[in-house]
Amino acid sequence: MGDHKRTFTDVKNVILSAHEEIGPRDKVSFYNKWAEQYEEDVALLEYRAPGLATECIASHFQGDKGSAKVLDVACGTGLVSLKLKDRGFQCFSGVDGSDAMLELSRRTGLYQDLWQCLLGLEPLPVQPDTYDVIVIVGALSVGHLPVSVIEELWFATKPGGYICMTTRANADNLQYKADLELLLEEMTRDRRLSRVSVTEVQDWERAVEDHETGYVPGVVYLYRKALAKHN
Numbered sequence: 001m002g003d004h005k006r007t008f009t010d011v012k013n014v015i016l017s018a019h020e021e022i023g024p025r026d027k028v029s030f031y032n033k034w035a036e037q038y039e040e041d042v043a044l045l046e047y048r049a050p051g052l053a054t055e056c057i058a059s060h061f062q063g064d065k066g067s068a069k070v071l072d073v074a075c076g077t078g079l080v081s082l083k084l085k086d087r088g089f090q091c092f093s094g095v096d097g098s099d100a101m102l103e104l105s106r107r108t109g110l111y112q113d114l115w116q117c118l119l120g121l122e123p124l125p126v127q128p129d130t131y132d133v134i135v136i137v138g139a140l141s142v143g144h145l146p147v148s149v150i151e152e153l154w155f156a157t158k159p160g161g162y163i164c165m166t167t168r169a170n171a172d173n174l175q176y177k178a179d180l181e182l183l184l185e186e187m188t189r190d191r192r193l194s195r196v197s198v199t200e201v202q203d204w205e206r207a208v209e210d211h212e213t214g215y216v217p218g219v220v221y222l223y224r225k226a227l228a229k230h231n
């Protein structure tokens with residue numbers, strides 16, 4: 001993807017090259033190719049989701065952050081765990097489908113465990129009731145993971161633990177966002193989850209679609225797994 005100084009136009013072209021309709025294997029190979037440029041490009045995109053999710057978790061988490069077990073799902077290069085570390089969390093495990101992204105995560109030295117897993121096609125490779133915090137940033141959107149992955153995150157969360165999720169709220173992702181919210185409402189109604197906070201942010205990241213300008217909105221969701229088990 002070139003070694004000249006990157007511009008926002010380069011970033012737009014890369015992101016638009018990953019068509020929404022591509023399947024999980026093609027999506028992960030897209031990330032394999034993008035990995036080395038990813039952090040430089042998301043800085044140009046003014047991608048705020050890792051920081052926003054971190055602030056949400058850090059402000060609501062009750063307990064000892066240093067010993068809390070955190071699972072960073074679709075961890076990419078490690079941006080979310082890096083921010084959580086700055087807020088006092090220390091025990092990280094990560095999962096991602098892309099070998100190249102995982103290799104960059106590995107180099108951060110942040111993670112005790114890192115697993116390669118093609119979510120949506122393969123089960124989340126962790127034990128039930130294990131994590132105090134599960135965070136998934138930048139991977140719940142049309143063309144990325146199916147909303148059904150939330151069920152797997154729920155199983156892996158300790159009773160009373162937190163699940164933090166983000167999604168975009170721009171036009172192309174509205175159906176996905178509605179499906180995600182419907183599932184969260186169902187799980188809340190079934191008393192498997194309780195809602196802690198839902199925060200809409202207008203300037204989530206810079207718009208890349210031709211029909212959009214400025215910034216697109218997004219949402220940070222924080223839910224808590226019920227203390228009583230309903231497995």
Ligand SMILES: C[S@@+](CC[C@H](N)C(=O)[O-])C[C@H]1O[C@@H](n2cnc3c(N)ncnc32)[C@H](O)[C@@H]1O
Pocket residue numbers: 024027028031049050073074075076077078079080095096097098101117118119120121136137138139144145
């Ligand atoms: C936009 S990046 C977000 C990375 C990181 N969470 C962040 O906020 O910087 C999306 C990540 O999801 C991963 N991903 C996409 N589809 C996946 C799948 N089916 N299974 C596992 N990981 C997937 C990609 O490899 C990529 O690392």
